[in-house]
Amino acid sequence: MCLLTTNIKSKERRCCNIETYKCPICGNTDIHSIGYLNGKPYCRRCISFRGEEVEHKPSYPKKAPIHLEYELSPEQKELSNKLVENYKKGIDSLVFAVCGSGKTEISLNVIKYAINCGDKVAFAVPRRDVVIELTNRLKEIFIKNTVISVYGGHHDEVEADLVVLTTHQLYRYKKYFALIVLDEIDAFPFKDNEVLKNIFFNSLNGHYILMSATPSEEVINLFKQAGKDILSLNTRFHGHPLPVPIFKIGHLISRYYHLYITLKNILRRNRQAFVFTPTISECESLYKILSMLFKHGNYVHSKRDGRNSVIHEFRCKTWKFLVTTSVLERGVTIKESDVIVFNSDNKIYDKGTLVQIAGRAGRKIDDPHGDVVFIAKKITKEMEDARASIIKSNKALQDMLPRD
Numbered sequence: 198m199c200l201l202t203t204n205i206k207s208k209e210r211r212c213c214n215i216e217t218y219k220c221p222i223c224g225n226t227d228i229h230s231i232g233y234l235n236g237k238p239y240c241r242r243c244i245s246f247r248g249e250e251v252e253h254k255p256s257y258p259k260k261a262p263i264h265l266e267y268e269l270s271p272e273q274k275e276l277s278n279k280l281v282e283n284y285k286k287g288i289d290s291l292v293f294a295v296c297g298s299g300k301t302e303i304s305l306n307v308i309k310y311a312i313n314c315g316d317k318v319a320f321a322v323p324r325r326d327v328v329i330e331l332t333n334r335l336k337e338i339f340i341k342n343t344v345i346s347v348y349g350g351h352h353d354e355v356e357a358d359l360v361v362l363t364t365h366q367l368y369r370y371k372k373y374f375a376l377i378v379l380d381e382i383d384a385f386p387f388k389d390n391e392v393l394k395n396i397f398f399n400s401l402n403g404h405y406i407l408m409s410a411t412p413s414e415e416v417i418n419l420f421k422q423a424g425k426d427i428l429s430l431n432t433r434f435h436g437h438p439l440p441v442p443i444f445k446i447g448h449l450i451s452r453y454y455h456l457y458i459t460l461k462n463i464l465r466r467n468r469q470a471f472v473f474t475p476t477i478s479e480c481e482s483l484y485k486i487l488s489m490l491f492k493h494g495n496y497v498h499s500k501r502d503g504r505n506s507v508i509h510e511f512r513c514k515t516w517k518f519l520v521t522t523s524v525l526e527r528g529v530t531i532k533e534s535d536v537i538v539f540n541s542d543n544k545i546y547d548k549g550t551l552v553q554i555a556g557r558a559g560r561k562i563d564d565p566h567g568d569v570v571f572i573a574k575k576i577t578k579e580m581e582d583a584r585a586s587i588i589k590s591n592k593a594l595q596d597m598l599p600r601d
């Protein structure tokens with residue numbers, strides 16, 4: 198009898214606790230994903246986000262000179278100033294900018310301003326490769342400051358003037374950052390991931406800047422409804438248009454033929470080529486074929502060991518072509534490179550992904566042009582939409598250029 202009463206009581210308490218429980222990490226309140234252990238509720242949804250929390254120590258104003266070898270364009274400067282203004286006023290911003298328009302550069306001044314104020318600053322992106330690439334770039338820009346990267350398996354150091362990290366790792370920082378610049382909000386795994394979104398808001402103790410080349414309607418509407426600021430930048434930073442993809446359509450043999458000819462032409466012009474493939478197995482098999490025909494190639498995908506050194510060697514021109522999955526869709530910037538997407542009609546390629554991939558070509562100021570070739574069995578709506586969206590951005594750019 199006594200035992201029964203105790204059970205009922207503990208059940209009542211348990212229900213009551215679960216119903217009012219809100220996960221401190223991801224904000225989850227759904228009772229179906231809350232468990233009970235040793236008399237305490239716990240969240241099953243974010244169970245993989247466990248680790249030491251970063252202690253909130255006071256920070257002090259610091260100088261943060263920006264070291265950039267080129268000037269921002271007038272349009273970039275305007276946006277950059279607007280971001281500083283918004284941050285001062287406590288307004289969140291969404292930057293909607295085409296690939297290669299220099300989103301990172303636009304955010305430098307507001308990062309500098311926040312570090313100057315002694316605020317804690319993070320630059321978050323969904324993917325690890327991009328974190329590594331971005332950290333290297335930001336280290337060269339903020340030469341007097343500490344810039345670190347934090348991602349899965351790399352978190353010995355967690356405090357710095359500027360923390361560059363994957364959106365996953367934000368869970369370590371509770372109500373910590375006064376400024377978070379969050380790039381590529383439309384990329385996997387952040388996109389449509391409620392846990393990551395909650396973790397992002399939980400790590401924020403101030404204001405944020407979202408950046409994207411292809412923001413979803415949902416994000417744009419959210420910003421509009423909340424009266425937050427949407428800034429857009431259509432020009433690539435060097436003022437040249439985005440390369441418009443060329444379609445090469447045919448059956449299997451002719452697709453290989455197009456690939457062979459396109460790659461041969463790129464290499465003959467002494468340029469480098471990214472060859473995008475939809476899957477890991479296609480990446481490996483296509484590399485095997487191409488390596489029999491062309492020298493100095495390599496391949497990368499998310500499961501490849503040592504992929505960062507392969508990417509580094511590609512950048513140093515050790516490799517002339519790199520067969521890759523969409524692991525390199527964003528963030529990797531290499532001069533004098535052209536882009537081939539093999540089997541671009543595969544269903545993994547939506548419009549946003551294709552626009553991002555096309556944006557890998559011609560990204561450098563002294564090499565603004567580049568070829569982008571989509572090779573497929575048929576033209577998909579996504580391929581058409583991607584091309585239309587690039588043409589539209591280019592038109593917006595033309596309209597902005599002064600006329601004689």
Ligand SMILES: [Zn+2]
Nearest residue numbers: 220223240243
């Ligand atoms: Zn949770």
